[in-house]
Every structure is written in C-alpha cells, then in structure tokens.
Amino acid sequence: MWKVFLIAIIAASLMFAGPAWGQASTGVLVLSITDSAGLGLKSTVEVVSEANQYKQEFATDAGGNLFIHDLHFGVYQILAKGTGFSSASATLNIRSEIPVRYRIELKIAPVSASVTVDIENTLLDPYRPSSVMQIGREQIRDRVASLPGRSVQDLVNTQPGWLYEGNAVLHPRGSEYQTQFVVDGIPLTDNRSPSFGPEIDANDLESINIYTAGIPAEYGRKMGGVVELNTQRNALAGLHGQLILSGGSYQTAESFGQVQDVWGKNALTVTASGSMTNHYLNPVVPENYTNHGATGDFSLRYAREVAQSDHFALSVRHELSQFEIPNELVQQQAGQLQRGDNSETMVAVDYQHLLSVNVLGNLDGMVRSKENGLSSNPLSTPILAFQDNHFREGYVKGAISVHRERQEWKAGFETDNTFLHENFHYDITDPSQFDEDTPGKLDFVQSRPDLEQAAFVEDLIRLGNWTVSAGLRWDHYQLLLNEHAFSPRWSVAYYLLAPKVVLHFSYDRIFQTPSNENILISSSSAISQLSANVLHLPVKPSRGNYYEGGMEKAFGDRLRFDANVFRRDFRNYADDDQLLNTGVSYPISFDKAVLYGLEGKLELVHVGKLSGFASYSYIVGNVWFPVTGGLFLGDDVDQVLSGVGHFPDSQDQRNTIRTRFEYKVSSHLSVASGLSSGSGLPFEYGGTEAEALAQYGPEVVDRLNFERGRVKPSLAVNASLMLVVYHSERADIRFQADGENLNNRLNVIDFGGLFSGNAIGPGRSAYFRLNASF
Structure with a gap:
C-alpha cells in the first residue's frame, strides 16, 4: 500500500506548478x-x-x-x-x-x-520574536568527534537546555521522548536515538536550527523540541565531492563520501557512509561488555530550478544499523547475547511555486518504511526478549505563504498516516527475579493505523522595533483514542537599538501525541495478565503550556549573550519505561508535570584569534503519579502501585555547564578545548546498595549518592588540534585530532531504576578525522 501511496505523491507533485525544500523559517x-x-x-x-x-x-x-x-x-x-x-x-x-x-x-x-x-x-537579529539556537556549517565541520549513530545528537546536546539520557536520547528542557527532527522540511516524529534507528550523519548537514519555545504553528505532535536539519548543498557549478575518514578508540572507524554535480538548473547529490565501533550504546558497567555496532547510510537527492518561480526536489535515503545490547556483570557471566537492528527507507518530494510576486505555494510528500528488531540467545537472563516491529508511513503537507507589507502570512495542512505492526514476546529464564504471579511468557502481536491530521495559520508582523508572531494550530489524533485540540501560540520581541538588546516573550499551547514505539502493547489490556493490580489504559496525548522570557544582547560586533527563563506545565506528561536493560522501551504518561529553569550562553565570534562559547543551564522538574501505560514486571509493579504524590523528573539535572573555545595559532593551525559538567540526575533504585555492588560493581556504586538519590557530578574535558593540510580554490584537506574525557572520570549518566536504564559514559578516548573536499 505504501508503494502505491508513493506513486500518488509523485504524480500529484508533477501535476502542480510548483515545490519547496525548506523549513518553517x-x-x-x-x-x-x-x-x-x-x-x-x-x-x-x-x-x-x-x-x-x-x-x-x-x-x-x-x-x-x-x-x-x-x-x-x-x-x-x-x-x-x-x-x-x-x-x-x-x-x-x-x-x-x-x-x-x-x-x-x-x-x-x-x-x-x-x-x-x-x-x-x-551578530544580532532584531526581528527574531523568540529564542532560536543555530549551528552553522563551520561548527558542524569542526565539531568534537562522536561515536557512530549520534553525531547529530551530540551537536544538539551542546546547546543550553538540552540533556542526554542513556543511548543519546535527547531531552529538551527536561521533556522526555518529545523531540522531532525535521529533515529538509519533512518532520520525523519517532525516536531517532541509536537504539531506535539510524541517524542522518552530521557530515551531510549544512545547518541545524533548534526551537524549544516560540515554536511555529506549522510544527506539532512532538513538541519538547524541534530540530531542523538542513542537508548540504553546494551551489557552485560543476562536479564537487567530499571524503571523510575517521577512527579511534573502541576500534571505531567511520567513512563518509559525497559527490555532487551541478549543471544548468540541475543538482544531483549522492552520499554514502558507514561506521563500526565497540562502543555503540552506553554500557551498563565500565567493562563495556557486548557493545559492537555498525551502521550504513545511502542517499540520493535531485533538485531542479524549473523556472524562476518553480523549484523541485526529490530525495531517497536508506539507512540501517546492527548492534549488540550491553550486558550487566551477571548477564555477561551467564553468556547472554542480545542483538538489535534497525532499517529505514524514505522517499520525499518537495515542490515550490511562486504564484505571484507575493504569494508562494508549497507541496511536500514523504513515504517511509522502518523496522526495529531485537533477539536474545538461549543464555540470556533473567529474560529472553524478542521484538519485530515495523511501520509504514505516508505524509503530505501543503502550505501557502503571503507577503503583505509588514506581514508574513502562512496557512496550511498536513496529514500523516502510519500503519503500525508490533510483534513482541518474552520468556522468563530466572523466575527468582520476578514476583511469583508474573507469567513466565508473553506473546503479543497487533497492528493498527495511526491517523493524524492538522491545519495551521500563522502571521509574522513587524511594527518598528516590535516583532510579533501569532499562530493557531488544530490537531486530530486517532489511534487507540480519538482526540483533537486547538493550540494558540504567540511570541513578541522588542529591539532596543542603543544598548543592542532584544527582549522577547513567548507562549505555546501544545498537544503532543504519544510515542508510537510499542504504543499498542503499552496501552493494551492484554498485558493485564502480568498483574491483576495494574490498570493499563490507552496512553493519552500530552497537553500543556510553555512560557519563556528572555533577552539577547550584543557587545560590540564580536560578543553576544543570550539568557532565557522558562516554565512548562503538562497534563498526561509523556515519559517511557525501559524493559530491564534490553534497549526496548514503552511509552507511559504521568498525571501531570511541572518543569522550569533558566539558561544562558555567552558566545565569542572571532575576538582576535579566539572564538567559542560558554553555556549554563538550570532545570527543575517534578512529575505526579499515577502512571498510565508501560510494561512493568517484578518489583516494578509494586513501585508503580505504591507511588503517590510527586518525585523529580528523570531529567531533573539542576546545573549543567558546557564550554568550548578555539584559538587560531596560524592560518593553518588551530587548537580547541572545552568541558561538559553536570550536577547529576536523580535515581530511585529498587534494591540495596549491596545488590547494586553485585550487579554493577564498585566503580559504578562509588559514583552514586544513595542518601540524596542522585548520581554524583560528571565532568569530561576535551581538546582538539585542527590542521589545514592543503587549501586552494578547488580543494581543501583538513586533519583533526580529538581527545575526549581527558580527565578519565567514570561518568554515570543514568542509574538503573523504575523509569530509566543504566548508562555509563565513554572513558578517556582519542579520535582522528581526515576531511578532503574538492
């Protein structure tokens, strides 16, 4: 069916007189x-x-x-x-x-x-109505090396207000599971972390645009944060290419290649990448047992300027990953081996037509197929888990933009039809780890369509030193529930010319659909057999209100300071429950949540030979019982039932500091250094400290404060050397060496608890990258 839908999209796009290859702003x-x-x-x-x-x-x-x-x-x-x-x-x-x-x-x-x-x-945009974080081409090129599968996530995580959970799951301002990536105008709302699917390599990107407030009404469904990814384009005529080879610690090796030909009004781009490492996921113990992973990616993009008023683009992308699930000490001794795999194929069409001097029409379409698998060998303990999930998705979006004197109007619609299929089963191999009432096995197979539609209208108005953005979005969600909502959004900014300050405030009403990973089993009454006392209802969409106030100030032409305060109020707050350490998670929701905090960033733009940034984030989050959804086994059932009141959100890290500064020694040589430090996430361990020692070892337990229920502070220092080996108008060759966690601290990211898994950050490591382009 999805192939038929693809043909329909391509045919429809060719019938219209125009498509676009861009984002909301x-x-x-x-x-x-x-x-x-x-x-x-x-x-x-x-x-x-x-x-x-x-x-x-x-x-x-x-x-x-x-x-x-x-x-x-x-x-x-x-x-x-x-x-x-x-x-x-x-x-x-x-x-x-x-x-x-x-x-x-x-x-x-x-x-x-x-x-x-x-x-x-x-240096300062006086007409930007809300805070937007941006990462440009040079920052992407000179970034610190990343382990395979997380180069984009690592870049986003450098920004204030963003935090990592285990396995590169991004959390914007404390929100769980609600980040959407928009690839050349096409929104992808599923989890894009390494254990859930392959990523689009950062080497394939031209820029990244990030919203956590003042989000255009054009975007919906996943509203924790919106990350716009703009893939590379070289407007120079002729044949161009790029080859990047990198490798280093943990037997890591990566390659990326790109070839582009631009002739007349046409541009054809082909990219391919591959990687392997022995540190694909975050291990649960420092020994880094069973953690090999490999990824592959291929894409083809064709764009044509049909006329001065028309632009057409077609892209095809296929990605895959295969990896092992890291073992705990007991599992390693037992001989456990669990494997995961993901694959994704996506075809997107974009068409833009200038209807008149001041009116622009857009039509975007996408079809996608994605598969997620998990298998366990017979020695796995305490559970043999198997998963074979897949979905087929068809997406269409149309919009009209109108320029009228001081106003920029935009109105449109989108429809997203996803056909879900879940196949999960387990067999318990160590009954002593579970309540005696827990069934020894479970088999679950179900399919269902997820049908979502939306319409939006927004206006950007400039009135002297004032800039106002106002929008209204309507969403309809139909899966296990049938719900809809209107979401008004507005933001306003005022530019003070003499002190070079922009003051801004924004309000976003949000309607967030639950994550579709294992949503059917998480909301099914079929798993009530696991415990007669647990009530499993369909996981509901989140509804909430975002507030942000802030300022941007320029000091001269080389120094900028940004600061924001924010608050987020939710009902049916989205989170996830991880099944032991299998890498499989299930969407859940809490009754409500309140998140608030502040963030600031000081940025130097080539002050002499020095450039860089320093950022700080402060986040407080609390969530309230009861819990809906999930798949809870053993002692977890009792913890869920006994939970009352509220407790800290799993991303309640009070203080986060990040810095990176680069010094240009000469025209060909630069050095850089920075650090990342966090005050530690909360945890709630169901066992005793002695049980934790036996399960995770003394090195991990030493990094935990059981009295406070907090992971001890983390600190990782990095340094880089960047060398321009050769540069001319036609070619450029660069070499970069990165040292990470040079202080070699054992950084515990998460510690195993009811609503989070265990995750250990990488130790001291070194990576090398050679980048040649022509």
Whole structure:
C-alpha cells in the first residue's frame, strides 16, 4: 500500500506548478550581479550572518544570477566580487519565504581599491520574536568527534537546555521522548536515538536550527523540541565531492563520501557512509561488555530550478544499523547475547511555486518504511526478549505563504498516516527475579493505523522595533483514542537599538501525541495478565503550556549573550519505561508535570584569534503519579502501585555547564578545548546498595549518592588540534585530532531504576578525522 501511496505523491507533485525544500523559517535569496550598463557579470558572492552562524561563498552563473535556498530568517551581509571590478557589499534582511530579489552593481576597479565589510549588523537579529539556537556549517565541520549513530545528537546536546539520557536520547528542557527532527522540511516524529534507528550523519548537514519555545504553528505532535536539519548543498557549478575518514578508540572507524554535480538548473547529490565501533550504546558497567555496532547510510537527492518561480526536489535515503545490547556483570557471566537492528527507507518530494510576486505555494510528500528488531540467545537472563516491529508511513503537507507589507502570512495542512505492526514476546529464564504471579511468557502481536491530521495559520508582523508572531494550530489524533485540540501560540520581541538588546516573550499551547514505539502493547489490556493490580489504559496525548522570557544582547560586533527563563506545565506528561536493560522501551504518561529553569550562553565570534562559547543551564522538574501505560514486571509493579504524590523528573539535572573555545595559532593551525559538567540526575533504585555492588560493581556504586538519590557530578574535558593540510580554490584537506574525557572520570549518566536504564559514559578516548573536499 505504501508503494502505491508513493506513486500518488509523485504524480500529484508533477501535476502542480510548483515545490519547496525548506523549513518553517527559511527563505530564498535571488541575486543579480551586473555592471554599470546592467549586463550580468560572472562573480563570486560571500554571504555572512553571524547570528545564524552562516558563512558561505557562492559563484553566479555566466549571466550573474544566483539562487540561494534555505537561508534561516535573519540579517545577512552580502559581498560580491568580479574580476576587474570593485567589490560591493549590501546588508539584507531575510524575513519571508517569498524569494527576496536583489541587484548589486559592480563598477570598474580603479588602480587601487578595497571594500570593508561590516558584519556588526549580523551578530544580532532584531526581528527574531523568540529564542532560536543555530549551528552553522563551520561548527558542524569542526565539531568534537562522536561515536557512530549520534553525531547529530551530540551537536544538539551542546546547546543550553538540552540533556542526554542513556543511548543519546535527547531531552529538551527536561521533556522526555518529545523531540522531532525535521529533515529538509519533512518532520520525523519517532525516536531517532541509536537504539531506535539510524541517524542522518552530521557530515551531510549544512545547518541545524533548534526551537524549544516560540515554536511555529506549522510544527506539532512532538513538541519538547524541534530540530531542523538542513542537508548540504553546494551551489557552485560543476562536479564537487567530499571524503571523510575517521577512527579511534573502541576500534571505531567511520567513512563518509559525497559527490555532487551541478549543471544548468540541475543538482544531483549522492552520499554514502558507514561506521563500526565497540562502543555503540552506553554500557551498563565500565567493562563495556557486548557493545559492537555498525551502521550504513545511502542517499540520493535531485533538485531542479524549473523556472524562476518553480523549484523541485526529490530525495531517497536508506539507512540501517546492527548492534549488540550491553550486558550487566551477571548477564555477561551467564553468556547472554542480545542483538538489535534497525532499517529505514524514505522517499520525499518537495515542490515550490511562486504564484505571484507575493504569494508562494508549497507541496511536500514523504513515504517511509522502518523496522526495529531485537533477539536474545538461549543464555540470556533473567529474560529472553524478542521484538519485530515495523511501520509504514505516508505524509503530505501543503502550505501557502503571503507577503503583505509588514506581514508574513502562512496557512496550511498536513496529514500523516502510519500503519503500525508490533510483534513482541518474552520468556522468563530466572523466575527468582520476578514476583511469583508474573507469567513466565508473553506473546503479543497487533497492528493498527495511526491517523493524524492538522491545519495551521500563522502571521509574522513587524511594527518598528516590535516583532510579533501569532499562530493557531488544530490537531486530530486517532489511534487507540480519538482526540483533537486547538493550540494558540504567540511570541513578541522588542529591539532596543542603543544598548543592542532584544527582549522577547513567548507562549505555546501544545498537544503532543504519544510515542508510537510499542504504543499498542503499552496501552493494551492484554498485558493485564502480568498483574491483576495494574490498570493499563490507552496512553493519552500530552497537553500543556510553555512560557519563556528572555533577552539577547550584543557587545560590540564580536560578543553576544543570550539568557532565557522558562516554565512548562503538562497534563498526561509523556515519559517511557525501559524493559530491564534490553534497549526496548514503552511509552507511559504521568498525571501531570511541572518543569522550569533558566539558561544562558555567552558566545565569542572571532575576538582576535579566539572564538567559542560558554553555556549554563538550570532545570527543575517534578512529575505526579499515577502512571498510565508501560510494561512493568517484578518489583516494578509494586513501585508503580505504591507511588503517590510527586518525585523529580528523570531529567531533573539542576546545573549543567558546557564550554568550548578555539584559538587560531596560524592560518593553518588551530587548537580547541572545552568541558561538559553536570550536577547529576536523580535515581530511585529498587534494591540495596549491596545488590547494586553485585550487579554493577564498585566503580559504578562509588559514583552514586544513595542518601540524596542522585548520581554524583560528571565532568569530561576535551581538546582538539585542527590542521589545514592543503587549501586552494578547488580543494581543501583538513586533519583533526580529538581527545575526549581527558580527565578519565567514570561518568554515570543514568542509574538503573523504575523509569530509566543504566548508562555509563565513554572513558578517556582519542579520535582522528581526515576531511578532503574538492
């Protein structure tokens, strides 16, 4: 059925007169470079926005024309250069999805001529109505090395307000399981951590845009945080490519290759990557038992400028991963071996048509197939677990954008139909680890469609120094429940010119659908056989309110400070329950939750030879019983039933500090260093300290404070050396060496409890990366 749906999407897109390859807050810049007589000039164009961490150089065609897609809203400095002509610069504001057309005239150069580019106006965006975190191309290229399967998650985790749980599960501002990744305008709302599915490699990205407040009404369903991923594009004509080889500790090896050909109005890009490591997931004990993993990825993208008013893009991507589940001490001694595997195939079509000078139409479509598996050998203990889940998804979105003087209107719809199939069963091999009433085996097979629709309208208004964004979204969710909701959202900002300060406040009403991983078994009455005392009801969507107030200030043209305070109130707060340490989790919901905190980031933009950032986050979270959903076995059943009142959210880490600074020793050599430190997450262990010693060992127990119920503070220091081996207009070769956790502290991320698994961070390690592009 999903193949038929794919053909229908492609056919529909070709019938319309136009598609887009962009996110909710991106625009297109159409430049024309001419001489004084108005004739087009072949030129090079540099585009810079320090606020958006954007810096790229392009080449126009022979007629002096240049199309630049997916520019995040903001202020940009444009510098045009032509042989025999004086350079010219301009400052442009990209604030609409309607293409901005601009002409730059170059004059014949005198004997001696120069132009000074002032980027001061691009450090602060005075028209941004809420806080947005952005990661640019240079930051992606020079990032600290990541273990396979988590390069994007590691980049996002560098931002204030974001935390890791075990196995790179991201938690924005304490929210669990509610991060969505938007890949070139297509939202992916399933869990993208390594144990749930392969990732899109960070090497394939041009930029990352991150929302935790002031979220456009265009986005819904998973609202903890929205991460927009913009894949690489090289606008230079001709054949271009990139090859990245890396490797290091834990027998880690990775490769990434990209080839792109741009001819006329066409661009074809092919990428492929592969990796392997002996540290794929976070182990549960320092010995890092049974933790080998391998990944693979292939993608093909074709884009065409059909005309000045039309843009078409088609992408195909296939990803897979195979890995082992790390053992505890007892499981390793017993000879346990559990394996997981994931695969995903996705086809997306995007079409954009300029209906008039001020009206733009978009049509996006996607079909996707994804599979998740788990198997256990006969020696597994205390349970043999098997899983064979898959889903087929079809997604369509249409939108109209209208520019009208000071306003940017956008309205649209989306429909997402996912056909779920779950196949899970277990056999208990050590009954002493469970209550005597716990059945020795369970077999569960069920299929069901998840049907979701939405409509939205939003408006961005500029009134002098004021900027207002207002939107309304309607969602309908039909799986085991049939619910709908209206979600108003608005944000407002005021720009104080003299002190260079932007003040902003936002409110988001959210309607979050439950995670679809194991949602059928988690909400099924069939598992009531596990305990007659546990009531399993369908897991309901979360509803809540987000509030944020903050400011951005520029100090001169090289230093920026951002600070926010926030509060989140939920009913039916989404979380997950992990089945022992199998890597299998089940969606649950608490009655309510309250999360609040503050965050700040100080960023240096090339102050002399120094650049970098320092950030701080403070998060407090509490959740209230009772619990709905999940698959609880053994003593966990009693803990769930006896739970009353409230307790700290599993991501209630009060203090988090992250820094990274780079010093440019010369034009070819740079050194960098930073650290990551956290005050420790809460835990609630069902056993005694002596039982923990036998299960996890003294090194782990030494990193726990049983009196406070907190993991002890973590600290990891890193350092990098970056060398430009060769650089010319046609080729660039770079080498980077990274040392991580140089202090070699045993950092416990999570400790096994009722609602979280056990996870140990990597020890001291070293990685090397060679990046060649042409």
